[in-house]
Amino acid sequence: MTQQMENEATEKKSLNFVEQIVADDLKAGKNGGRLNTRFPPEPNGYLHIGHAKAICMDFGIAEKFGGTCNLRFDDTNPVKEDVEYVDSIREDIHWLGFDWGDREYYASDYFPKLYDLALRLIKEGKAYVDDQTSEEIAKQKGTPTEPGQESPYRNRTPEENLDLFERMNAGEFEEGARVLRAKIDMASPNMHFRDPIMYRIIKTPHHRTGDKWKVYPMYDFAHGQSDFFEGVTHSICTLEFEVHRPLYEYFVKELADESYCPRQIEFNRLNLTYTVMSKRKLLQLVKEGLVAGWDDPRMPTLSGMRRRGFTPRSIRNFVDKIGYTKYEALNSVGLLEHAVREDLNAIATRGMAVINPVKVVITNYPEDKVEVVEMENNPENPQEGSHEMPFSREIYIERDDFMENPPKKFFRLAPEGEVRLKGAYIIKCTGVKKNDKGEIEEIYCTYDPETKSGMPGSMRKVKGTLHWVSAPHAVDAKVNIYDRLFNVENPAAETERDFRELLNPDSLKVVEGVKVEPFLAENAVPGAHFQFQRIGYFTPDLDSRPDSLIFNRTIALKDSWEKEQKKS
Secondary structure, three states, X not given: OOHHHHXXXXXXXXXXXXXXXXXXXXXXXXXXXXXXXXEOOOOOOOOEHHHHXXXXXXXXXXXXXOOEEEEEEOOOOOOOOOHHHHHHHHHHHHHHOOOOOOOEEEHHHHHHHHHHHHHHHHXXXXXXXXXXXXXXXXXXXXXXXXXXXXOOOOOOOHXXXXXXXXXXXXXXXXXXXXXXXXXXXXXXXXXHHOOOEEEEEOOOOEOOOXXXXXXXXXXHHHHHHHHHHHOOOEEEEEHHHOOOHHHHHHHHOOOOEOOEOOEEEEEOOOEXXXXXXXXXHHHHHHHOOOOOOOOOOOOOEHHHHHHHOOOHHXXXXXXXXXXXXXXXXXXXXXXXHHHHHHHHHXXXXXXXEEOOEEEEEEOOOOOOOEEEEEEEOOOOOHHHOEEEEEEEOEXXXXXXXXXXXXXXXXXOEOEOOEEEEOOOOEEEEEEEEEXXXXXXXXXXXXEEHXXXXXXXXXXXXXXXXXXXXXXXXXXXXXXXXXXXXXXXXOHHHOOOOOHHHHEOOOOEEEEEEEEEOHHHHHOOOOOOOEEEOOOEEEXXXXXXXXXXXXXXEEEEOOOHHHHHHHHO
């Protein structure tokens, strides 16, 4: 085997099946060696993690092979669409790191061309106006094993159909009174070929075209034609559109010829455990107030994940890990969390915060003394440097880090026990103060002044190391602790129950009275990523203010994915 053949074989192994199809088409000189993909979201909701997989494919494959990717809004249903969604989609794509340049399009850009094509098909006897209700049309479609029945209006003359269709668009008929259908084959084994609906009447004003149109094209009619009008070479979509592909090709070939024709390719959707991906269900959660909005950090939306502190790189890495196939799969949310944790470990700034504080008084430390200790910002990247943190006689530690009657192998603080305060001294517990209920109010300790980090005595070993915050310098904060939104692994499979019954009642826990070191408070800007030592990864919430700090827990330190892999 020659070196060139070896290189080609290696390259093929590194390509997923969609990339291989594109590579082969380019090598064969199809479309004049041109590559143009598109991402075609419907602006009827916010993008979620499933869309991220499509975005990475559509934009990523264009980047990889030197092509272009269009952003096209499939705005064919004004009832459900809104400018708010258009703006959010743009923001999410940019956040993931992709850009469409000057190639922003709308299906509504092609309404005149689509309408003219519909008129041509009517004149050629390939389309007709049907007066039946949607229920009657559905009943006459038949089943996958039984042919459908022809509509009693199927054999109207082109002249009559043309007159009715133009009157439909003039607003003469009510919504649902008539539709335009393609005249194909009611006996076709492909149900989508059984005279599919091309246009329906909608009288809701469109966010771009206003009241100009009273008929709007269906997705199957508009999508392929829009691809053709834009010069799209590869129309990449998810597997549910595989059965639509023959109809896509049928309509496209009314326009295309041998020199150029868009090619549809399908890949598997991104399905995630403990999550729903249905935009209809996500919209229900928002409208019914079961979450705080589309960007609620418990939501699988990209805006929710951004607010929670997920990074674009972690999402793209996750998509790379799960890959693209022709087989549907349910991906573990643990793998997504692993990708997030892996990225944050490399970039998050370390800081001290105490979630459930109890005061420690160091009795042999001078009352008026305050000293500064140096804390490393990120051990994964020494170039990030360090920051100063105040140390004083009174500090806060986690209440769970102290036990009066500890079990064996409890290496935190206990009576007569010693622990190291991270970055500072070794302390020894000498007693406690309790209130009338028997609850511990204060813990009393002494410190060993020879054990400060960096001093000769700092080499003395103890088994436990605790995080802490100086009490006089601590800043109050609120922390939102997020868990999975649903209690069951696959909510979509629970068909016997309403999906809202499957919601996790403990998906959000709000913790008040958290104590954070001054450095965290001073740097708590939206988009910052912190690791609270020994607790987890956090980010300032969008509503956080200097006088009212709010942190969202992005993810815990513990990696459930690695545990899952060890079990398997």
